[in-house]
Amino acid sequence: MSKNGENVAKSVESLKKWSKEKTGVTVSGQVCDISSPASIEGSVKSIDRSLGAIEVxxxxxxINSDKLLFNSSEDMIKDTIETNLMGTIFMCKTVLKHMIRHKKGSIVNIGSVVGLKGNTGQTIYSASKAGLIGFTKSLAKExxxxxxxxxxxxxxxVRTDMTSNIIKPKPEELIPLxxxxxxxxxxxxxxFLANASYITGEVLLCDxxxxxxx
Structure with a gap:
């Protein structure tokens, strides 16, 4: 995250401005390296002090870097797994301590349709997102x-900064909608899922x- 700290800060400032203008809700932000349990612990403690217990x-x-497996570097593989899968695991582990204490909470993980279906050139990304599905279902049981x-x-x-360079020119030819x-x-x-108190362990496709x- 240190390499992208400026981008994160800009994103937080943009969110603060948007939220204030559109909803009147105050937004605060934390710069956190989700591959580091220590960084996560510090951020969660800071949020707990300033806003109270995390309920959602x-x-x-x-992150994603489209490459065939034999063209994928070890660093790219590790970075993708650490961010997409391990980061979520570490974050859940830390936040759950607080949720368990209050005996309530909702966790929503963002996966991908390729975690279910796979995709050429996205073997590592697909693996990280498929791992999230197994993690989500197992944690839901726990x-x-x-x-x-x-x-x-x-x-x-979905049209985001990460997908702007990889979305096909004519998605309407592929997407039913x-x-x-x-x-x-x-x-x-x-x-919806954050407020659905009787739904757990579910994979909701939004594609x-x-x-x-x-």
Missing amino acids: LVNAAA VAPIGITVNLIAPGF QRIGSPEEVAEAVH GGLHLVL
């Missing part, structure tokens, strides 16, 4: 007796029907 955790951090829900959203093509999804539509799915044709 959304794990959305991810914490259900405490009243904590754990679910996963599997988006398809004939358009790329928006971050707002994924956010609506997150909001415009892309899984039907892959």
